[in-house]
Amino acid sequence: MEHFPIVLALLRASVRDKSAAVIQHAERLREALHKVGAEDEALAIAQVLSSAKQSNSGTLVPSRVVKSRAISSGEVITANTQPPVDKETSTPLAEIFLGNRLSELAPPILSDRLERAVHHLMGQWIGADELQAAGLKLPRTALFFGAPGTGKTRLALWAAEKLGIPVVLARLDGLTSSYLGTTARNIRALFDFANRYKCLLLLDEFDGIAKLRDDPQELGEVKRVVNAVLQAIDARAPLGLTIAITNHEGLLDPAVWRRFDARIEVGMPDAAARLKIVERYTEGFPVKPGAIKVLAWLSEGYSGSEIETMCDFIKRHMTLFAEEKPSVIEAVQLFIDLSATSHSSPARESLAREDFHWISQVLSYQDIKIVQADIAEAIDATQSKVSRLLKSTERV
Ligand SMILES: Nc1ncnc2c1ncn2[C@@H]1O[C@H](COP(=O)(O)OP(=O)(O)O)[C@@H](O)[C@H]1O
Ligand SMILES: [Mg+2]
Known part of the structure; x- marks a missing residue:
């Protein structure tokens, strides 16, 4: 059938809204194609329809969105909230992802064991109010590590969406400066911002700011940056949720490693x-x-x-x-x-x-x-x- 890929693309775009009329007409087209023996095309349409029915919401946790006070407190971030910037260069230190930018994301597909671990962690965050009422400590800092492209960033963004909180994603290019004093100051400004608002603080490519302190190449000042990160994580602990991500866990300072309540290795599928x-x-x-x-x-x-x-x-x-x-x-x-x-x-x-x-x-x-x-x-x-x-x- 000529131009069938275009028909299919149209269909894929329109079934997202799950309109009964669209689905009915698509079924008609599928039957008509089947009747004239165009089996491949009929199959393609059936697949679009069946995936629309299952919808790609994923299976990691129930689809309810929670807005827990215990998990993060503070002012509400709106579309007008400006991220913090570097005082000298005005480069943003973070990017803000509001719920509407997150809701399109399907969760990464993980191996069963990993999914169980993630499910458990999410369960504690979803039940944060209950845990807090019972006087129990919450795991508030998590480290995701593993090879590049395994879904770590996706997992963190998806978790924030499920918890109903926006993401403050640290920008390494804005934070780090060849003047290490400036880097430490920027890190403090980033955490001050995250602590003021209700959000998930996401430190992607975390090794960029939390390298081993005894790196022989860059002694001295580097320690100040790592110490600033450690102090900031400790001070943030009672206030909100922080997820750090790295592809190079070997580069992390052991003191940094110990700071995290949960450490999850996201391996190859x-x-x-x-x-x-x-x-x-x-x-x-x-x-x-x-x-x-x-x-x-x-x-x-x-x-x-x-x-x-x-x-x-x-x-x-x-x-x-x-x-x-x-x-x-x-x-x-x-x-x-x-x-x-x-x-x-x-x-x-x-x-x-x-x-x-x-x-x-x-x-x-x-x-x-x-x-x-x-x-x-x-x-x-x-x-x-x-x-x-x-x-x-x-x-x-
Ligand atoms: N486990 C997975 N399941 C489904 N898609 C994945 C998975 N891992 C990676 N992807 C795809 O690759 C993209 C990049 O993954 P990302 O989360 O940035 O990986 P990482 O942060 O581990 O380097 C994701 O947005 C997604 O489209
Ligand atoms: Mg990533």
Whole structure:
């Protein structure tokens, strides 16, 4: 069908409001396409509709928004509230995210263990009033650490939205100055601001201001900056919530490390999480369940952000070459060739080769059960073709 990608894009944009009329007309279109045998298009529409029904709100915690007094007190930030600035350069020291900028964010998809830990922490924050009434201490400072692109920043922004508080995101470029005295002063100004308002203070790329104190390169003055951070975190403790994030936990001063009530390692997604991430980022496109499994196998060692990049590539390829109906595997083979800088893996290396040896590797993958029918969906072929290809690779 000509211009189908545009129809699909229109549909994806309009089902967000979940209007009954839009959904009804989309169902009509799906049936009509099914009747004329346009199965791929019908499937694509069914997928858009089913994802609209599930809605991407995520499963980490119930969807109620809490506005707890115990979790953060102070004045309310409005659209007119100006962030603090560096006295000399007027560079903002922070960026403010109000609820409306946060509400679009779906939570990152995490492995089960990690999700349990996050769920528990959120439970304590949501129940903050109760805990405080019972005279119990709240965990008010959390450190998220782990490889880049694993969803740490997303997780913090999403948590603030669920708690119903705006985010004050520290800006490293504004805070740090080649004059270390200025850096310490800016840190105090940032915390003064955060303590005045009801908010979540988010210290992203935290290692930038809390490096090891005995770094031989920059002794002396650096200690003053780290001490300013430590004092500021301690003084903030009874007032509000603070989340610090780092990709380089090894760079953190041990004294800083101990300051945090909760420390959560956000690791690379496991196979089950990768399946869900691929599902989310191929949503609304004719990518069949078997192909999703093969993509989850292939993306071992990728972060959530890298999986998103891979899926975006596949979607662009499928849109641009819609006429030729490229298979998912064809698209992803191109992606591997075009993203040679990203770390390799045996799976990706075997797929990049011209032969079909990767098929036997997929079939013996332990973490996800993948069968010949799944591979058939990934390469857009019949199952008997897959079985023939497999035999031919066994012969050589
Ligand atoms: N676990 C995940 N689940 C879903 N999407 C993810 C995940 N991790 C990363 N992403 C995607 O990558 C983007 C960048 O992730 P980000 O939160 O900035 O990672 P980090 O802060 O760990 O470097 C996110 O906005 C999201 O679109
Ligand atoms: Mg980040």
